[in-house]
Amino acid sequence: MSNTSAAGTRSPSVPEAPPLLEVHNLSKRFPVRRDLLGRPTSWLSAVDAVSFTIRRGETFSIVGETGCGKSTLGHLIIRLQPADTGSVLFDGEAVLSSSRHHLGQLRQRMQLVFQDPFSSLNPRMKVGAIVSEGMHRLRLGRANQRRRTQEVLEMVRLAQSYAARYPHELSGGQRQRVAIARALAANPEFLILDEPVSALDVSIQSQVLNLLHDLQQELNLTYLFISHDLAVVRHISDRVGVMYLGKLVETADRDDLFGNPLHPYTQALLSAIPRPQARDQHRDRISLEGEALSPIDPPRQCRFASRCFRVIDRCWTEVPPTESQKPEHDAACFNIAPPTDATAGP
C-alpha cells in the first residue's frame, strides 16, 4: 500500500490550513506520596512535555494504552485539570492563562465527549434537558432553546420524541448520540472525543463513527480523537500521535504512521493488532518483553527502554528528544529504524 498522504479518500486535511490548536510542552504531575508536612515526595508523571498542532478541519488522534496519559491530556487542554507547565493556544488565544470569564467563552467553542454514555448522562434528566444544558451560555430564550434542541437532535439523527425520554430508555449508541448532541448544542468548532465508541458494539460503533464523519463535514469541525483502538483511529484520523507513559513518542500523517512507523513502540503496537483474517495467515508479531516502567518518579531515560527490542546504551541515560525524521513525521527515539515485515502496516 502506498504511503503517500493522498492515498485515502478521507476528508483531505489541507496542509496550509491554519492551526486551530497548538499544544506546547504540556506537562502534568500528580503527587502520590507526601511527607509528614504534606509536601509531595513522589510524583506520577501523567503527561510529560507534550507538543502538537491540530489544523482547522482535521482529525488528530492520540493513541495509547491504558494509563499512557491520553485522557489527562484532553482534560488539560480544556482546563478541566490545571496543567503544571506548557501552553495551549486555541485559535491563537492562550487557554491556560485566560481569565475565568474568557475561559467560559473559549469552552463554548471547545467541547468534550466522554467514553461512557452510561455514566456521563444525568439519569434524572430528560434528553431535552441534557441537551439544552449545553447551551445555557448562549442565553437563548425558551423558544429558541427548544428550537436549537430540536436542531441538534436532528443533527445526531435522533427523532424529536427522544427529547422527552430518560437516558435509561436509550441504547448505548443512542446515549452516545445524546452526548454528542449536548456537545454540539453550543455550536463549537472543536471537539475532544475521549474514546467515544469504545463502549459500543461493532455495528453501533460504525453508526457513531459515520455520524462523526458527517458532522465534521457539515459543521466544519476539528476533532481531537482519543482512543486505544488502532483500527478505529486508522479509519477516522488525518494525523496520529502515539503516546507511551506520558510521552508523545511519534507523530505522523495517518497513512505514514500506519504504513511506515518509525518508533519501536509504534511498531510493536501495530504488530499486535489482531487483523481480521484467519490464524494461519498471520505474520510474526513483535512480542514486548519485560515490565513497563513505572510512571511514578520515572528516571531520566527513555520510558520505553525496559520493553524495547532495539534498546541501546544511550536509552538508559538520556531522554530521547522529539525530532523530525522527515517532513510531517516526528519521533522520539535514539535508534530509529524502518519497519520490518512484522511491523509494516497491513
Add this chain to the structure above:
Amino acid sequence: MTADATLLRILDLTVDLATEEGKVRPVDGVSLSLATGEILGLVGESGCGKTMTALAIMRLLPEPGSRTSGAVRLMDRDLLALPEADMRRVRGPSISMIFQEPMTSLDPVFTIGHQLTETMRAHHKIGRHEARERAIGILERVGIPNPAQRLNDYPHQLSGGMRQRVMIAIALILEPQLLIADEPTTALDVTIQAQILELIDDLRQRSHMSVLLISHDLAVVGQVAERVAVMYAGEVVETMPTTSLFVAPRHPYTQGLLRCIPGLAHDSGATEARLHVIEGRVPELRNLPPACRFAPRCPYAMDRCWNERPQLEKVADEQYLRCWNPQPFRA
C-alpha cells in the same frame, strides 16, 4: 488421544429465564461441538446469548428463575443430568472458566498463592509444600516473572495483564479438558492481548486442552480459533472454519459484522470515509421477529424469511448456515 475426538457436544441447548418483565429465552436451540484440542470461537454482540450459553454449560445460571433444557455432553456424560455434587467435581478438573474482568474474579483478601493452592487442595489430596511447588510451576508457564515471590502478592499489586494471567493459571491448575474463556482479553491493552492469546494457543498445543473462546471481536477469534460460531438473538446463525470467516461468510449478519470493522477496507486497498452499517437494532428477547430473527435488519430478506423459521443446515464442508437467501460475500 486422537485429534478429532469430540470432547463436548451441545444439543439443542435452551435457556429460559424468568425476569421481572416476564419469561425470556436468551439461548434457543444451540447445538455446538468441540473436538479435543480444538479452539472454537463463539462470537456475537451484547445480549446475543453467548455468555448465557457458557454459564449453562457450567450450570452456573441462577437457580430459581432459570430452566435449561437440551443436552451438554462432556465425553459420555450429560452435564445437565448430573447431580449438583457431581457437577461440582466437573467444574475445575474437567471444565474451567475465565471471565472478562480479572479484578472482580480474584478474591482481594487472599494472596495469589493462597487462591492457587486452595483450588488444588479442594480437589486433590496434596500437601502444602507440593501445592506450592505446583503453583510456582503454573505461574511460570503463564509467563509471570519471579513466580515464587508473586505467590505472596495480593491481586491489587498486579497489573491487569498479570491478573488475567493469574486467572488463567487458576483455571488451568487442575488441567481441565475444556477451558471456557469469556472475553478473556477485552479489558486488556492490545500488546497484552496479543500475549494472552498466544499463551492460550500455546497451552492448547502443549496440553491438548479444548477452548471455547467467547468474544465480540471477530479479529481476536480469527487469530486463534479453528472454527467459529456466530450467534444472533439467542440462535447460532452460522458456523464455519475461521479460514472461511473473513473470505466466504454466508449469513447476512456475519457479512454485515465484518463490513462494520474499520480496516477491512484498508486490506483491500481502499480507504472508505464511511463504514458499513447494519440498519436497525438487535430485537428484544420479549419481542422477537416471527421467523428469521435477523429479517427486520436484513438487506436480502424475502417473504419466506418472515413466515418460516430457517434451520441450521450444512452448506459446505464444515459450514452450517441458518438463512433462506444467502448471498456471496464482498468486502
